[in-house]
Amino acid sequence: MSTIRDVARIAAVSTATVSRVINSPEVVSPETRNRVAKAMKACRYQYNALARGFVTQQSYTLGLIVPSITNPIFAESIRGVQDFAHREGYQALLGNSDYEYAKEARLCEVLRERQVEGLIITTTKLRGKVLRDLLDDHFPLVLLYSTVRKGPISAVGVDNFRGGYSATEHLIHLGHRRIAMLAGRFSFSDKSLHRWHGYKKCLRDHRIPYDPALVLQTQYALENGREGIKALLALEQPPTAVFCSNDFMAIGAMQGAREVGVALPEGLSIVGFDDMAIASYINPGLTTIRQPAYEMGRLGAEILLSQIKRRDGRPIHKILETGIVVRESTAGLTVCEPKRNSSLTSGKHV
Amino acid sequence: MSTIRDVARIAAVSTATVSRVINSPEVVSPETRNRVAKAMKACRYQYNALARGFVTQQSYTLGLIVPSITNPIFAESIRGVQDFAHREGYQALLGNSDYEYAKEARLCEVLRERQVEGLIITTTKLRGKVLRDLLDDHFPLVLLYSTVRKGPISAVGVDNFRGGYSATEHLIHLGHRRIAMLAGRFSFSDKSLHRWHGYKKCLRDHRIPYDPALVLQTQYALENGREGIKALLALEQPPTAVFCSNDFMAIGAMQGAREVGVALPEGLSIVGFDDMAIASYINPGLTTIRQPAYEMGRLGAEILLSQIKRRDGRPIHKILETGIVVRESTAGLTVCEPKRNSSLTSGKHV
């Protein structure tokens, strides 16, 4: 691979001049500029951005850690981050934590070794060594899908409490009283915890007793929704509606309900969280709480880059709006409950 | 940020020794090793992997370009690439081409400037300047979701022809004769082209006349499937079955069919391609051609890294197996066709 030196030799100028035609061509005379351009072609010169980063002490790289790249909601956020970052000349090194704190920690380490200028993390543990170390070093950092609204770390997220509240309220307005929740594990996901708080508060506001048996903590995948709903429907007093911590769980729950013969939405109303693109394409269409995933990523990148530029800035916290999207997976409580229950216990349905 | 030099000074050794305790600790005496370790702690030393890459001329980074990160099938492949790459100490810089050749070209450029040691690309244009340049420079390169089985570029993919053939054959065996295809645009996607060839060949083998009116080229997203199927169902002689170039289109087609009142699967059988995780969770479950997406990514990374290690190696081509996964979105031709048609033209259905 040829270097700036080769180009300089061929064009009979100094390396400084070559560097100048690359970085500020207007400052070098047209003739030399031309000569250098030709020399570059002649030796198939390839610019080395790493070497530049090495001397300018800027890698123009940022790190991005999400729990699961296979979840389209995070994929959208990744797009948001990349779109903004690319426009500013930055690239992103992407990592999956798989909702595991150890992987998150390891990723932080290798990304920092690679001199990322900042990190965007959807963290699995808000009070862990990872974030503390980053903070101690005043390392530019933005939390995504965050629940924090103040404190030293910049963060962008949505109002999960309110999202949980709206979801539950929607179900209550439809006449439901026995409302279950399929929640992500609170220990990995403070988001899920906040949604649960919203759910509980809404029940209380409507004088519906909270029944812990109706709340199941599991993981965020399709199969967890499927198994979770089966467990709930097998209860002595099964729910007539369920609020799921994300759309995967909700879609899993739909399938699980179908498998035990519960008709949707008559036999069970389901609300999800996220509003992934596919939510309006499944049958019945999924009622869900919309999160502006792309926008969250974009904004996260914007905040991070501003933070990188002026490292003394105050932390920024942004809470984006969610909204309930009502589709066909939720319906009023019409069917006679006892009947459904008795048929459920018999284990066969139509 | 403190450097190896600071550590050396504190531990009263040379920088070479510090480097040695980092890279081959066994070669330095336990006492010095200890002293150096302490010094590192003392000045909060952070290893700079970029500086190392600079001197060793290895970035331990590879570039990965996919058409759409929001498609879970590609997300799975990304995971496959990352899992293998990380194990070998590599990181991946990820880029989205959005199925646009210009973006693909631009990404190649910036990734090469960043000294990625190799590229894994799901290309949108097999015979373009991008790949030619890469090839001319003997740049380590692996094509993913590739249709090529020979030639100078390493590639891993599936047998798209056969996939298209199986999908069509399945529909024919169910009794369908009017089988449409919702295809990705052949100009961006040679995969789609090959699937179409499989589809045509299968029709011919079963003496079913090929009707170009039943083949629609569109993009790969949900809404394209939805609109596409509506166009097809509005034909004078609508299809009774449709083979879609990916699962998004198929799921979109389901929704589109529902919207014009066609019952699934009785009124229309649908076959997808990919077998994304959600395919077995929707209703009806999607019959589709399975692609080993994760494995493809993993294998691509493996081939690329082997290529990086010995750059003289012969190109490697791997064709992975697909298989049809039969679910509920396809059914035998039972309903009387004319009846459905007449009701279709009236525009209202149950």
Add this chain to the structure above:
DNA sequence: CATTTCCATGTAAATGTTTACATTTTTTTA
């Protein structure tokens, strides 16, 4: 015409590691 200003270019140091080679110290061998 002498001085100042400006423009274009060159010089050389700096960035944080690794590593071939050299040197010193310790251990083994005869």
Add this chain to the structure above:
DNA sequence: TAAAAAAATGTAAACATTTACATGGAAATG
């Protein structure tokens, strides 16, 4: 115990750029 071998450490150059500063010549100014 001297010589040889092995182990531990040091020296310094190299990697591809950028950039502060220097330099020389041309244009502008008095």
